[in-house]
Amino acid sequence: MPGPDGPTDSRDFNPAPGTNPDPGFNYNGIQAMAAGTGPGVATGPSSAPATQAGGADDNGYGVRNAELGKMADELDLAAQILEKADKGLAESDTTARIHTMLTSGRMLKSTTGDWDDEITRLAKQCRSLADKMGQTHTNYTTQEERTAQDFQAILASLEGMRNGNAH
Structure with missing residues (x-):
């Protein structure tokens, strides 16, 4: 038996094409899923696609931090x-x-x-x-700063090891 021509899962339907509905709520104001995991494609400023989940600037809201x-x-x-x-x-x-x-x-x-x-x-x-x-912005920024500091410490340690072995 052939499958349906269109989407079969209600999450595949976009109720308002070209818009970005709040991913955490359905249209009756009931929380439907975790924020950032809803239907549609999140867009950032000027309708450019926002960073995808797991990207370098991913904060769960689909926009740059x-x-x-x-x-x-x-x-x-x-x-x-x-x-x-x-x-x-x-x-x-x-x-x-x-x-x-x-x-x-x-x-x-x-x-x-x-x-x-x-x-x-x-x-x-x-x-x-x-x-x-x-x-989320505060937490993300704080974590970015910690990661940068840790990375700088690792680089300094590697540089120190390289300089120590060169002499």
């Missing part, structure tokens, strides 16, 4: 903006006046409450991802 720190800072800023928007939505005098002016005030209040919940959830997700990316 220098970009990882910038991305963490940008996500942190996004979380701050969302938190301010959330607070502003809840405390808005205009929103309060609209509630009392309109007969559908309960529906408007429910809608703003839903938006408030979504903004809070999104801010928390941005903050969490920013924290994880920032920590």
Whole structure:
């Protein structure tokens, strides 16, 4: 019996060609797999393919380590903006006046409450991802420095042995 013409595993389908979905979550916000192992091809800045797993600059996020720190800072800023928007939505005098002016005030209040919940959830997700990316960047940079120091020590030792044997 011939096999199917197309992909048979749901992980083979790209729900939005040309995009890079968050590899750690499916589209319902449920963690589906470890970060960095999801579907699609991760791209770095300017849509260039990012370093593949196990490469010299592999940090698990599919981007170069220098970009990882910038991305963490940008996500942190996004979380701050969302938190301010959330607070502003809840405390808005205009929103309060609209509630009392309109007969559908309960529906408007429910809608703003839903938006408030979504903004809070999104801010928390941005903050969490920013924290994880920032920590990965720090860990990766620290390990790079240790590896470079170890390599320099090995080279110095070999150079010392070569100089000691040459005399």
